[in-house]
Amino acid sequence: MAETFIPRSDFLKVLSERGFIHQCSDYQGLDDKARKGELIAYIGFDCTASSLHVGSLLPIMMLRWLQKTGGKPVPLMGGGTTRVGDPSGKDESRKILTLDDIENNKNGIKQVFSHFLTFGDGKHDAIMPDNAEWLTKLNYIDFLRDVGRHFSVNRMLAMDSVKMRIDRDQELSFLEFNYMCLQSYDFVELNRRYGCILQMGGSDQWGNIVTGVDLGRRMGTEQLYALTTPLLTTASGAKMGKTAAGAVWLNADMLSVYDYWQFWRNTEDRDVGRFLKLFTELPMDEIAKLESLGGSEINEAKKILATEATAMLHGREKAEKAAETARVTFEQGQTSTDLPTITLTQAQLSQRIGVLTAFVEAGLVASTGEARRQIKGGGLRLNDEVVQDDKLLIEASHQDQNGVIKLSLGKKKHVLLTFA
RNA sequence: GGGGGAAUGUCCCGAGCGGCAAAGGGGGCGGACUGUAAAUCCGCUGGCUACGCCUUCGCAGGUUCGAGUCCUGCUUCCCCCA
Numbered sequence A: 001m002a003e004t005f006i007p008r009s010d011f012l013k014v015l016s017e018r019g020f021i022h023q024c025s026d027y028q029g030l031d032d033k034a035r036k037g038e039l040i041a042y043i044g045f046d047c048t049a050s051s052l053h054v055g056s057l058l059p060i061m062m063l064r065w066l067q068k069t070g071g072k073p074v075p076l077m078g079g080g081t082t083r084v085g086d087p088s089g090k091d092e093s094r095k096i097l098t099l100d101d102i103e104n105n106k107n108g109i110k111q112v113f114s115h116f117l118t119f120g121d122g123k124h125d126a127i128m129p130d131n132a133e134w135l136t137k138l139n140y141i142d143f144l145r146d147v148g149r150h151f152s153v154n155r156m157l158a159m160d161s162v163k164m165r166i167d168r169d170q171e172l173s174f175l176e177f178n179y180m181c182l183q184s185y186d187f188v189e190l191n192r193r194y195g196c197i198l199q200m201g202g203s204d205q206w207g208n209i210v211t212g213v214d215l216g217r218r219m220g221t222e223q224l225y226a227l228t229t230p231l232l233t234t235a236s237g238a239k240m241g242k243t244a245a246g247a248v249w250l251n252a253d254m255l256s257v258y259d260y261w262q263f264w265r266n267t268e269d270r271d272v273g274r275f276l277k278l279f280t281e282l283p284m285d286e287i288a289k290l291e292s293l294g295g296s297e298i299n300e301a302k303k304i305l306a307t308e309a310t311a312m313l314h315g316r317e318k319a320e321k322a323a324e325t326a327r328v329t330f331e332q333g334q335t336s337t338d339l340p341t342i343t344l345t346q347a348q349l350s351q352r353i354g355v356l357t358a359f360v361e362a363g364l365v366a367s368t369g370e371a372r373r374q375i376k377g378g379g380l381r382l383n384d385e386v387v388q389d390d391k392l393l394i395e396a397s398h399q400d401q402n403g404v405i406k407l408s409l410g411k412k413k414h415v416l417l418t419f420a
Numbered sequence B: 001g002g003g004g005g006a007a008u009g010u011c012c013c014g015a016g017c018g019g020c021a022a023a024g025g026g027g028g029c030g031g032a033c034u035g036u037a038a039a040u041c042c043g044c045u046g047g048c049u050a051c052g053c054c055u056u057c058g059c060a061g062g063u064u065c066g067a068g069u070c071c072u073g074c075u076u077c078c079c080c081c082a
Helices: A010-018 A027-036 A054-068 A099-116 A140-146 A153-158 A160-167 A179-194 A203-218 A257-265 A269-279 A284-291 A295-314 A316-331 A346-350 A355-361 A368-376
Strands: A040-045 A072-077 A198-202 A225-229 A341-344 A380-382 A405-409 A413-419
Touching: A010 A027, A010 A054, A010 A269, A027 A225, A040 A054, A040 A179, A054 A072, A054 A099, A054 A198, A054 A225, A054 A269, A072 A099, A072 A179, A099 A295, A153 A160, A160 A203, A179 A203, A198 A203, A203 A225, A257 A295, A257 A316, A269 A284, A269 A295, A284 A295, A295 A316, A346 A413, A355 A368, A355 A380, A355 A405, A368 A380
Parallel strands: A040 A072, A040 A198, A198 A225, A341 A413
Antiparallel strands: A380 A405, A405 A413
16 A cells, blocks of 8 residues: 555554555545544455355455444445456456356355344444345446446456456457446445445456446546455465365355364465454454464464454354364374264164275265375375275274274365264 | 368366377375475376276267377367458
């Protein structure tokens, strides 16, 4: 952010010292607004998957801080815009989702927000509109006359998201080309309906957001503002939120609390401080202490990061439990009964189960072929013993005193088998 | 409308004189080293009832003992000329 600008509002002060800010259309103007009264701000969320992943956490945290500093957060469901598809930052058009998919995705995504925001009818309570409410009612000719006339195709062509596609000779359909018009219109609509004056988002949204600010001016709203976050990558340059098993989902039914905790626990050293600021609410001086830890002591900071971040999403109790499970598993080398568990039948056990099948059932490997290869590479363990023989049969004698069998892939991934 | 290219292992990029489960990267996973980190080194990276069988190179046919590789038609994308 602008070096010369020193924010005075609580909202911008927090965001800037924690590293949330990449660009703002008018720091001073926004700061003044935030100081004067209640700031109403929105962030749009596309309904392209049935859960958000950690990549969306940054914007969600901004809404949370907004609420904590006296503003009113408006997470906007993109039920309408998702039917069009945002071309920003993508070099190929996305598959067109069916309305059913979008509706299902929306329901999945909604759940997450209640963990981070307080909803209700109060002044500072969050509200969650869906842009399908107004976008699907638009009449084409009316929209062109009232809104479309304010858009300059010349300028739209110059925008990064569009230009990139054109420069690379990649198809950009008229449908997608309209996305920014709809997003811009959302901003105006949210201003009219709720008095929302700020739109936030990732840095890839900058173009779409300022286009909305501009549209507001032309359509006679009060002054609107744009604020974006930096694109979040790990210190080694990887995109945030992708792991082997896929995305780091926020919904517990798609990624267990324990795995979520593990995701944060495995943060690179260099990222610990940055992540503590962005994804926890620990005070800055405490974070400063944690990030100054050197060598292996930084692991303590990682555990705190993991527990704090997990507590915010899944609750303190579950987070502590995940931390304890990890402690028992990694630091004492014991089998915690709270590790992810798969239940098979007693009948299956009595007929004995091939190791390969067992690891596939446990979800640790995708196929028996992969299990075979992992065995060759020494990557599979049964009750902490390296599996040598791919013909090994698992039977009752492998159960511990609690009737549990532990399967591991590598050193970090463990699944327990129980029998009912 | 005419001419010329391209589509490869369902993560991506990308080689491939008719014998190919298909070179090489990237990414990912596993191993070693560590601190559940990074860097580095090594291995693996179609499926299965597994010394065998099955399915893969845009789609559909054809030639051949044998086709990713040759021929025909189709689809999609790119380039040049109109």
